[in-house]
Amino acid sequence: xxxxxxxxxxxxxxxxxxxxxxxxxxxxxxxxxxxxxxxxxxxxxxxxxxxxxxxxxxxxxxxxxxxxxxxxxxxxxxxxxxxxxxxxxxxxxxxxxxxxxxxxxxxxxxxxxxxxxxxxxxxxxxxxxxxxxxxxxxxxxxxxxxxxxxxxxxxxxxxxxxxxxxxxxxxxxxxxxxxxxxxxxxxxxxxxxxxxxxxxxxxxxxxxxxxxxxxxxxxxxxxxxxxxxxxxxxxxxxxxxxxxxxxxxxxxxxxxxxxxxxxxxxxxxxxxxxxxxxxxxxxxxxxxxxxxxxxxxxxxxxxxxxxxxxxxxxxxxxxxxxxxxxxxxxxxxxxxxxxxxxxxxxxxxxxxxxxxxxxxxxxxxxxxxxxxxxxxxxxxxxxxxxx
Amino acid sequence: xxxxxxxxxxxxxxxxxxxxxxxxxxxxxxxxxxxxxxxxxxxxxxxxxxxxxxxxxxxxxxxxxxxxxxxxxxxxxxxxxxxxxxxxxxxxxxxxxxxxxxxxxxxxxxxxxxxxxxxxxxxxxxxxxxxxxxxxxxxxxxxxxxxxxxxxxxxxxxxxxxxxxxxxxxxxxxxxxxxxxxxxxxxxxxxxxxxxxxxxxxxxxxxxxxxxxxxxxxxxxxxxxxxxxxxxxxxxxxxxxxxxxxxxxxxxxxxxxxxxxxxxxxxxxxxxxxxxxxxxxxxxxxxxxxxxxxxxxxxxxxxxxxxxxxxxxxxxxxxxxxxxxxxxxxxxxxxxxxxxxxxxxxxxxxxxxxxxxxxxxxxxxxxxxxxxxxxxxxxxxxxxxxx
Numbered sequence: 001x002x003x004x005x006x007x008x009x010x011x012x013x014x015x016x017x018x019x020x021x022x023x024x025x026x027x028x029x030x031x032x033x034x035x036x037x038x039x040x041x042x043x044x045x046x047x048x049x050x051x052x053x054x055x056x057x058x059x060x061x062x063x064x065x066x067x068x069x070x071x072x073x074x075x076x077x078x079x080x081x082x083x084x085x086x087x088x089x090x091x092x093x094x095x096x097x098x099x100x101x102x103x104x105x106x107x108x109x110x111x112x113x114x115x116x117x118x119x120x121x122x123x124x125x126x127x128x129x130x131x132x133x134x135x136x137x138x139x140x141x142x143x144x145x146x147x148x149x150x151x152x153x154x155x156x157x158x159x160x161x162x163x164x165x166x167x168x169x170x171x172x173x174x175x176x177x178x179x180x181x182x183x184x185x186x187x188x189x190x191x192x193x194x195x196x197x198x199x200x201x202x203x204x205x206x207x208x209x210x211x212x213x214x215x216x217x218x219x220x221x222x223x224x225x226x227x228x229x230x231x232x233x234x235x236x237x238x239x240x241x242x243x244x245x246x247x248x249x250x251x252x253x254x255x256x257x258x259x260x261x262x263x264x265x266x267x268x269x270x271x272x273x274x275x276x277x278x279x280x281x282x283x284x285x286x287x288x289x290x291x292x293x294x295x296x297x298x299x300x301x302x303x304x305x306x307x308x309x310x311x312x313x314x315x316x317x318x319x320x321x322x323x324x325x326x327x328x329x330x331x332x333x334x335x336x337x338x339x340x341x342x343x344x345x346x347x348x349x350x351x352x353x354x355x356x357x358x359x360x361x362x363x364x365x366x367x368x369x370x371x372x373x374x375x376x377x378x379x380x381x382x383x384x385x386x387x
Numbered sequence: 388x389x390x391x392x393x394x395x396x397x398x399x400x401x402x403x404x405x406x407x408x409x410x411x412x413x414x415x416x417x418x419x420x421x422x423x424x425x426x427x428x429x430x431x432x433x434x435x436x437x438x439x440x441x442x443x444x445x446x447x448x449x450x451x452x453x454x455x456x457x458x459x460x461x462x463x464x465x466x467x468x469x470x471x472x473x474x475x476x477x478x479x480x481x482x483x484x485x486x487x488x489x490x491x492x493x494x495x496x497x498x499x500x501x502x503x504x505x506x507x508x509x510x511x512x513x514x515x516x517x518x519x520x521x522x523x524x525x526x527x528x529x530x531x532x533x534x535x536x537x538x539x540x541x542x543x544x545x546x547x548x549x550x551x552x553x554x555x556x557x558x559x560x561x562x563x564x565x566x567x568x569x570x571x572x573x574x575x576x577x578x579x580x581x582x583x584x585x586x587x588x589x590x591x592x593x594x595x596x597x598x599x600x601x602x603x604x605x606x607x608x609x610x611x612x613x614x615x616x617x618x619x620x621x622x623x624x625x626x627x628x629x630x631x632x633x634x635x636x637x638x639x640x641x642x643x644x645x646x647x648x649x650x651x652x653x654x655x656x657x658x659x660x661x662x663x664x665x666x667x668x669x670x671x672x673x674x675x676x677x678x679x680x681x682x683x684x685x686x687x688x689x690x691x692x693x694x695x696x697x698x699x700x701x702x703x704x705x706x707x708x709x710x711x712x713x714x715x716x717x718x719x720x721x722x723x724x725x726x727x728x729x730x731x732x733x734x735x736x737x738x739x740x741x742x743x744x745x746x747x748x749x750x751x752x753x754x755x756x757x758x759x760x761x762x763x764x765x766x767x768x769x770x771x772x773x774x
Contacts, residue, residue, distance in 0.1 A: 046642065091628075128626055216634070218628055239516050243603075244632075246605075247638050
């Protein structure tokens with residue numbers, strides 16, 4: 001029958017086809033949102049949200065007021081960022097906000113482009129994003145740990161770090177206060193890492209993609225202390241895209257609102273709370289992965305300290321969005337090895353300014369892909385002979 | 388009562404408050420979409436559209452296939468662009484596509500930045516958008532009519548033109564084929580201008596904002612002949628914003644689909660067809676505006692030739708999205724005059740590389756604002772004495 005044949009194809013494909021875990025595509029959370037039903041369903045009428053403008057009296061005039069409220073409520077519920085006395089600037093994902101910050105922290109006519117640095121291993125796209133238009137304002141400067149020039153620079157601190165999941169602080173020692181720091185907190189959510197304090201930096205940003213898993217909506221937001229910086233970021237987004245999709249802003253507000261309602265409603269059980277669900281799911285995946293990796297001679301994984309999480313109210317481990325696998329001595333190119341032996345596509349350590357013995361593998365795939373990943377890792381025997 | 392007091396405030400404000408017609412905010416079309424009811428209502432479930440990816444087998448991997456189909460259907464129905472053998476690249480509004488094209492048409496290490504030119508009067512934001520990051524790849528070069536340098540350049544042709552509504556062609560004479568041309572066809576729709584032929588350029592783009600009026604969704608699309616250019620544009624959008632809101636893409640597909648269904652369904656009367664509605668509405672506004680302006684000594688308006696419109700099947704005039712008002716001799720600064728005497732905010736001719744005796748005023752406002760605009764113009768008496 002037709003069903004049998006589909007089933008058959010399915011089995012063939014799941015054993016032999018390439019599994020792409022290169023991107024951090026957060027489809028792992030689909031099952032949760034599917035269960036939430038109508039509470040999360042967004043309805044937009046044909047005549048809704050047609051204007052460019054949201055609220056011209058606000059600094060970020062294309063930010064929907066209900067998204068700003070939802071963002072602030074979510075941070076208050078989670079306790080991962082200070083929202084008081086902050087401007088909220090919305091962007092088309094945190095990617096657009098990254099460039100908006102670089103624009104806001106630099107100025108034309110200031111001589112050489114300001115160097116943008118980040119401690120290795122750093123997010124693989126920073127360099128290409130920074131140098132996209134060969135800007136005269138700023139230029140990628142590589143590993144922050146190796147940076148020892150004089151003059152202005154911008155340091156990007158990604159915490160928890162992408163790719164390796166570690167909590168980070170700025171590493172460049174500013175000699176004359178000429179350094180500026182921006183904090184990419186995309187993964188500072190309680191499913192990935194213990195929330196040890198509300199982040200309280202001058203410039204920090206988050207994304208809908210990694211918090212709730214809605215990557216397709218392309219919504220990011222920055223919390224910015226200084227009015228002039230927030231104003232320049234807004235100007236950048238105006239000139240790059242005349243604002244940010246209002247359909248997605250309203251959707252983000254709705255999804256965030258649902259999460260907050262769950263936590264504020266004492267009547268509801270914990271079973272429907274997003275961050276508990278996501279935390280347990282990530283914990284389960286990491287437990288399974290660590291078992292497989294410990295039984296293998298081919299790979300090792302970073303260790304993360306247990307810390308007291310203010311959100312969960314207990315000591316928790318980190319369960320990062322990526323596995324930062326390191327291959328053992330016999331395997332020089334971990335990405336190549338995984339691709340050739342397991343048909344798993346990860347992202348090479350080289351792309352992150354690190355050694356090719358590292359590979360970054362997404363932990364955020366759909367369940368079937370994750371199970372295949374484990375199964376294929378498990379199937380590697382006698383590594384040293386094979387290589 | 389509360390209602391009386393609201394009504395009272397409303398009357399005060401409509402006579403004395405500033406009316407902002409600076410932006411081309413297309414809220415004029417809200418009334419149409421409001422009447423369309425549920426056919427245009429978009430429903431998005433909590434677990435829909437969560438992935439970054441739409442279709443990895445396509446060149447533009449973040450383009451939703453149903454949007455591509457809707458775009459092609461819409462152009463076929465309207466007859467304003469050739470869609471065969473074209474790549475469709477979606478952008479966060481046509482603003483992002485403009486920059487994606489500049490990126491795609493230039494390359495690092497090629498010496499001086501390529502000059503980007505456009506015949507004056509040109510869209511007021513091109514210069515700021517081009518020079519936003521002080522790119523080493525391209526740089527604003529001003530009025531194309533005055534451009535006579537050797538070497539590579541990019542000419543932007545906006546047709547119908549923003550601000551003045553005229554149909555345009557490229558004006559720079561390329562000496563050694565070093566010039567590249569991009570066509571901004573945001574206003575090449577049958578409510579604004581006669582559709583005399585399907586546009587058949589190598590690089591052309593359109594926007595949801597000005598076609599159907601859904602500016603808040605930030606959806607634009609380019610039709611691109613050359614694979615390599617489409618690939619580079621896609622790469623630019625990947626590095627700027629990792630794609631384009633899927634919520635808005637699906638909404639655009641739905642709205643466009645509704646328009647196409649109306650035209651393909653012979654049973655339905657013309658009364659519900661978007662472009663007829665929009666054309667009649669623009670015709671009515673232009674008729675009223677021309678009457679007021681002809682009765683005044685202060686201003687004049689451009690004239691547009693009647694041409695045979697393939698879409699409407701008759702000779703039609705242009706009814707541009709903006710009134711490009713020119714003040715008479717006694718008034719040097721048209722924008723200032725309008726602001727001070729009518730409390731109408733337009734955009735000065737200076738911003739478009741033109742004379743300050745011009746001002747651009749949006750024709751796309753809500754009905755009340757448009758009526759106030761006419762009423763206030765009408766109230767100007769004895770211009771020469773007042774100035």
